[in-house]
Amino acid sequence: MKVCLLPLLLISLSACSNYNGDKALQNYQQRLARVLDTPPADTAMPDAAALAKQRDLKQPLPDVRLDLTDAYATRHCSLDSLIGERNSSLGKVYSASKQLSYELRFLSQLQQCLAQSWDNTLLLSQLQQVYQQKQLSIDIAFNNMLLTDDTLRKELLGVRQALPLNAAAGISETWQALTELNRLQKFIAEQNWQAASQIDIEQQLQLLYQYNVLARLQYSLRDAGHRLAQLNLLTTNIAPASLCPQRRDSEKLRILSNVFSKYFVSEVQLYTSELNRYQQQLWPLLLQLYQHTALNNALTQRFEQTHLTMRTELSRHVTWWQTLNSQCPLELTARQ
Template identity: 55%
Template sequence: MKALLLPLLLISVVACSDNSGEQALKDYQQRIERVLNLDAESTGLKPVQPLIAIRDLKQTPTDIRLDLSDAYATRQCGLDQLIGERNSSLGRLYSPSKLLHYELRLLSALENCLSQSWQDTALQQTLQDAYKAKQADINVSVQNMLLTDSALRKELIGTAKTLPLQAAGFTETWQALTTLNQLTDYIADKNWAAASDINIEQQLQQLYHYNFIGRLQYSLRISAHQLQQINNLLQPISADSLCANQRETEQLSILSNVFQKYYIAKIQPYIGQLNDYQQQLMPLINNLYNDSPITPMLEQRFVASHLQMRQQLTQHVTWWQQLNNSCPIKLQATEN
């Protein structure tokens, strides 16, 4: 039975299935209820604390613009094109992510301009002042992107949809988060050229397309909730009531089949997958949102839900272990 105590350490290969993780857990509960002739009262999933509204998170960056004559004067280093872009009708409507990318390109251009020789010392000083101000202000644009961009908000708010037993998009999500972390590292190092080369929109598109983070947080919550309901069913039932005088009964035999068919074949590997996703993605999310205003909401959605899921799983496996030690069913983990 000890093999059954390792579901959080190993990722099993799951047989192809179109079922969601939530449905697999519900099926497992229904089979247990049927075998034990129980009728559990289902409780709804508790809501999480909503994210802080965008209007309360968005900051206003310093608006630093050069006049048209300066723009012409800075044509030699390409700054005039950026000034024109920001002053265009599209530039005035940039999303937080596009505005951050613009600010990074502007800093890179300003850095390049200031590396050149200038006869107009007044303009050079103007560029220097603008460069210092933009550097001091860049974190405002970073936070606006992380906290108010629609693609990221979709992930952080979550969705009432679990990841399937085999989920696509993990690698792409991990790569997008890793790239965004690299972006913040470049910004911290004031490596504006490298930061401006990162295609922020592409990373956000990957996150939005797969919605992996949004589904992961819901999967953690619903898995913890469903396991708790199953545990509430099983805890009052003693091993003696299922195998008096240590004799195997038809009911016990059917129950062990339910364990093998649903828990071992589906639930164990699914929970293992969620655990693996959480352990690999959460450090990247934490690094991006460290000490942000929404950190408590993310802790509740991911860390607390993950911990509750593990606790409920341990309790569930302990019940089966006690049954296996008391009754002649000899439960064994099967190869998937």
């Protein structure tokens, strides 16, 4: 009987809070090894692709100065308050994200100033020069935020904590934050300073920090791919036909059937299905942000390549079960 084992299932599970996907994979691996009487593979998980250091990525912003005496003359368009903010004790130690926010607000305010009528042509000329210089340096400020902000850096470096089996918290919030940062990137490319300055960068970073989804997703993909590869090492020398000579039923086959339905289908396939969904939702947004940066190659390996590895190893493992099912009286079926 030809059985399709590939559909990935969404099954509600009640599990303890620390029974995340990595624990499910480990549990399944141990049970399968026990039934097959084969020691589980124990190879070290490869390191993630290295990220360039922050200090090597940060670029200095051009030092654009506006004489404070002239700035007071622009009080009616609030440039004086922005200049005062930048020269304050807090302004001198702005993070990369706060620096970008300041630069965008300054550009937006300055653009409005230049649209007004000016009697002081010397000051107008100076403001126009500052505006041009600020426009040329805004890409540096944006890249500094992408590449060196501490919150984003934490997400990109990853954390050794897997996501839960299903319904991970913060997926929609992470999608929202990445979408807003992509909108910001688009507004900057369009030189739409007013729209760009209205995006609350700190709020988006707070969402990423709060849920930590990207950091956990990249670890989960890498861990899942590695554990599935170990499972395939375990089964590679187990010929399915050897488990049921002359297609005879046995207690071992019944136990294998239980392991398949209870641990592989209900947990491992469920988990990898969820990881696949998260990857499809979030990776395109992350790629759009970083594709023209120095971190693009490393992030592609950390997300896209590990996702491909996971899917490849999962397919290999499903093929083993399909072969076993076709050669032995298991009558395995995937729940619908």
